[in-house]
Amino acid sequence: MTTNGEIFSMKRLTRLVVANELSNNHHMRKIHRLFGRVFIEDVFTPRGPVNRKMYINRGQVEDDLARSANDTLHIIIFGNSGCGKSWLYKKVFKEKGIFFLTVNLSGASSQQSIAKELVSTVGRRNGTGRVKKAKSHGFSWFITYSETEELSTELDGHDAFLNALKHCRKLAGRRPAFLVFENLELIFEQRDLLRELGNIIALLDDDQFAKFDVRIAIVGTPSNIRNYFRSVPRLETIANRLIELEEIARLSDEDVARFVERGFRTLLKYREETNAVNYLIRRAITVTRGNAQRLHEFCKEVALQGQQDRFLSLERIEKGEREWLRRRFHINQTTVASWIVDPARETALMGQYLKDGYVSDLLLQNLYLCALGLVKEDEFTVQDVTELIQDELSAHPVTQKVLRKLEGQIAMRTGSMLAKLADDINGASHPILDRFEPPSGNRIFRFRDMQYQMCLSSMFNVFDNGRRVEINHPSWVSSTDDAQQRTSVE
Numbered sequence: 001m002t003t004n005g006e007i008f009s010m011k012r013l014t015r016l017v018v019a020n021e022l023s024n025n026h027h028m029r030k031i032h033r034l035f036g037r038v039f040i041e042d043v044f045t046p047r048g049p050v051n052r053k054m055y056i057n058r059g060q061v062e063d064d065l066a067r068s069a070n071d072t073l074h075i076i077i078f079g080n081s082g083c084g085k086s087w088l089y090k091k092v093f094k095e096k097g098i099f100f101l102t103v104n105l106s107g108a109s110s111q112q113s114i115a116k117e118l119v120s121t122v123g124r125r126n127g128t129g130r131v132k133k134a135k136s137h138g139f140s141w142f143i144t145y146s147e148t149e150e151l152s153t154e155l156d157g158h159d160a161f162l163n164a165l166k167h168c169r170k171l172a173g174r175r176p177a178f179l180v181f182e183n184l185e186l187i188f189e190q191r192d193l194l195r196e197l198g199n200i201i202a203l204l205d206d207d208q209f210a211k212f213d214v215r216i217a218i219v220g221t222p223s224n225i226r227n228y229f230r231s232v233p234r235l236e237t238i239a240n241r242l243i244e245l246e247e248i249a250r251l252s253d254e255d256v257a258r259f260v261e262r263g264f265r266t267l268l269k270y271r272e273e274t275n276a277v278n279y280l281i282r283r284a285i286t287v288t289r290g291n292a293q294r295l296h297e298f299c300k301e302v303a304l305q306g307q308q309d310r311f312l313s314l315e316r317i318e319k320g321e322r323e324w325l326r327r328r329f330h331i332n333q334t335t336v337a338s339w340i341v342d343p344a345r346e347t348a349l350m351g352q353y354l355k356d357g358y359v360s361d362l363l364l365q366n367l368y369l370c371a372l373g374l375v376k377e378d379e380f381t382v383q384d385v386t387e388l389i390q391d392e393l394s395a396h397p398v399t400q401k402v403l404r405k406l407e408g409q410i411a412m413r414t415g416s417m418l419a420k421l422a423d424d425i426n427g428a429s430h431p432i433l434d435r436f437e438p439p440s441g442n443r444i445f446r447f448r449d450m451q452y453q454m455c456l457s458s459m460f461n462v463f464d465n466g467r468r469v470e471i472n473h474p475s476w477v478s479s480t481d482d483a484q485q486r487t488s489v490e
């Protein structure tokens with residue numbers, strides 16, 4: 001028996017046929033979607049609106065944001081780039097019926113003014129209004145207004161903010177409302193813009209601004225923004241108006257596994273070679289480090305390799321990984337590759353060590369690069385890396401034959417190697433680490449760009465606690481050979 005839904009679908013299909021639109025691939029996809037087919041771009045979406053099919057719940061952080069949205073303090077949401085900050089607040093705000101207007105601080109950075117970006121944001125959002133030029137202390141702004149709104153001939157930062165609050169409240173109606181400032185990291189080194197942001201927050205204590213009942217949410221990668229405001233004269237009290245949520249962390253290994261299975265098995269319904277999905281999960285955990293945006297990118301590239309027959313194989317997974325690295329991280333991959341020591345040279349250095357006992361930094365370099373690819377925390381110390389080598393790379397030839405004989409010198413050599421990768425002390429042109437010296441005295445390291453670690457994780461495949469390590473070096477891949485060349489160190 002034909003259902004009403006099927007009749008409706010057939011009517012739409014008939015209209016498309018009559019309109020002679022079937023030759024267009026875009027319309028063909030519309031027809032397929034009409035009958036329930038799911039496409040790769042429907043599942044793996046690195047950017048754009050919240051993808052509810054693939055969204056991974058963040059549990060406690062979502063609950064904290066929902067509670068904070070009902071509080072009186074302004075909110076700071078921070079985490080590494082690509083970790084899912086924007087999707088998180090958009091999902092929570094939508095579920096709770098909260099209106100929000102997003103102000104991109106990249107525009108403020110380029111214009112050297114948050115007030116200007118506020119005006120631009122309101123103008124873009126209110127597409128039905130007319131646009132008129134207004135002078136403001138030596139430069140011109142364009143603002144959007146309706147026929148009945150008054151337009152001041154002099155528009156300063158206060159007026160721009162007031163206009164944004166008025167616009168936000170008008171669109172929100174009776175709903176709670178937020179102005180969301182995204183990409184804080186783009187102005188974090190610009191003290192004038194941070195001071196302007198602080199002044200905006202302070203203005204919300206003024207009755208003229210507070211009457212609109214619009215709060216501020218700040219989204220970006222830096223942490224401790226509250227401490228910054230405490231350090232700026234006349235802005236120290238602003239810190240008391242802010243609540244900083246727990247950092248938006250990487251996805252757990254279990255989250256990544258659920259993501260991959262949901263995408264390939266449940267939604268795309270890919271057939272698979274034996275253990276292909278399990279292998280893909282392991283590679284996704286290793287190379288994306290639980291970064292939500294990178295996970296979408298990686299899985300999309302792998303899925304594209306099998307889109308014709310919807311089949312997932314080990315070979316296609318490896319090809320997809322190489323394509324992902326090449327397309328997304330070419331510069332980072334080249335930088336990381338410049339640090340890798342050719343295994344033939346490493347073997348020669350090992351022979352020299354066994355002969356005369358001389359331990360070259362180059363002999364240790366690949367071991368430490370391999371270890372850095374396994375680090376799970378965003379920030380780490382010399383002790384963290386030393387313990388990781390002793391635990392997870394205990395069977396590595398360099399660990400067995402060299403480090404164990406150094407005994408008490410291991411931590412010193414670790415510190416020396418990390419400093420080399422951070423400080424460029426031996427003439428390398430592209431350091432991959434940053435080093436910090438906190439008051440406690442324990443040096444803290446982190447990657448200058450998380451993409452460096454993703455490249456390391458992909459370039460070093462570790463087996464049996466390091467007993468065998470495969471190095472996937474991009475410059476060792478023949479242009480005529482599609483298969484990735486691997487050099488094993490045993």
